[in-house]
Amino acid sequence: MHQTDILVIGAGIAGAATAAGLAVAGRRVVLLEAESQPGFHSTGRSAALWILNYGPPDVRVLTGASRALFESPPPGFAEHALTHRRPVLFLAPEDQRAHLEQMIAEGEGLRPVAVEDVRRMVPILRPDYAVAAAIEEDAFDIDVHALHHGYLRQLRAAGGTLATEARATAIERRNGTWQVTTPAGMFAAPIVVNAAGAWGDEVARLAGVAPLGLAPMRRTALLVDAPEGHDPADWPLLGDADHTWYARPEARRKLMLSPADETPMPPSDVQPDELDLALAIDRAQAALDLPVKRIEHRWAGLRTFTPDRSLAIGWAPDAEGFLWMVGQGGYGIQTAPAAARLAAEIALGRAPTLPEAARRCDPARFA
Numbered sequence: 001m002h003q004t005d006i007l008v009i010g011a012g013i014a015g016a017a018t019a020a021g022l023a024v025a026g027r028r029v030v031l032l033e034a035e036s037q038p039g040f041h042s043t044g045r046s047a048a049l050w051i052l053n054y055g056p057p058d059v060r061v062l063t064g065a066s067r068a069l070f071e072s073p074p075p076g077f078a079e080h081a082l083t084h085r086r087p088v089l090f091l092a093p094e095d096q097r098a099h100l101e102q103m104i105a106e107g108e109g110l111r112p113v114a115v116e117d118v119r120r121m122v123p124i125l126r127p128d129y130a131v132a133a134a135i136e137e138d139a140f141d142i143d144v145h146a147l148h149h150g151y152l153r154q155l156r157a158a159g160g161t162l163a164t165e166a167r168a169t170a171i172e173r174r175n176g177t178w179q180v181t182t183p184a185g186m187f188a189a190p191i192v193v194n195a196a197g198a199w200g201d202e203v204a205r206l207a208g209v210a211p212l213g214l215a216p217m218r219r220t221a222l223l224v225d226a227p228e229g230h231d232p233a234d235w236p237l238l239g240d241a242d243h244t245w246y247a248r249p250e251a252r253r254k255l256m257l258s259p260a261d262e263t264p265m266p267p268s269d270v271q272p273d274e275l276d277l278a279l280a281i282d283r284a285q286a287a288l289d290l291p292v293k294r295i296e297h298r299w300a301g302l303r304t305f306t307p308d309r310s311l312a313i314g315w316a317p318d319a320e321g322f323l324w325m326v327g328q329g330g331y332g333i334q335t336a337p338a339a340a341r342l343a344a345e346i347a348l349g350r351a352p353t354l355p356e357a358a359r360r361c362d363p364a365r366f367a
Contacts, residue, residue, distance in 0.1 A: 019151075027348075063338075064338075082146055086139055086236060089238040096240060100134055134241075139237075194324050221256055224292050232249040
């Protein structure tokens, strides 16, 4: 039996960031990962941007509060910059004009831009696609691998432990302590943090805790060549106002396309569906002069949502010492620093520095 102060289940970005914060705060932390390497599922398949005007109110608060770490990580956290400027363009065909106007009215730092100016930024935009557009200039790419491994490095430096191939097979509370059985051994701590992503409800059931009703959703992406004669490296990310597709530069002369799909799936090593790949290409080609001769790479990942699509960070109302850290949806990377700080504050019994986000993310709302 490995005795510690806090067990964190799931070594994706949510679990890694939370475990690192707790270890830095002086707690003995063990991070349990079911797979042979951390970040195998959603985190390792994410191509993330920091976009302030994305997601429900709690997400926007956590996104804004996370910016400082992305721009100025702690010394030794990463070997190079975590960010690269990447504006985001929202395009509106005629039937999406009202939605775009609503986005501009409700957004922060989102302003209208002439379609002619968009074509100068993205010369392959078809002239008959959009009647209106808006731009969020203050967005940026996030180096997901560097961010994730920065947190794992922080965890180890603070004395924390990462145990891989340690899928929880039994979780039981005895005498004020959670005991977690895994193929890598048995672990015990008074606090367990459930950061298991798509498997969050399964972990809860193992522990005898009421599930939240998490919904894993498949998101598909593919990589294609940019049109001959074009270098998209400095193009913005662009998509429609209704979020039915998007395209972003990737690997110099490549474009990543997605149909922005959300297909309900059981927790699994999810793979792309041929129909979703075809939809991504079709929707992108409706907006862009983009011949696709071959798909260089294709993949899919799971985005897991709570019933109201806000995050769940806080104590389970029906189990002492069981902390939820799930429901990141498609926002887990851009909210990671602030969401992990909130989870650590709750676990340590400290007053949240973002009380409104804490209120909105409280899992007790689903009780």
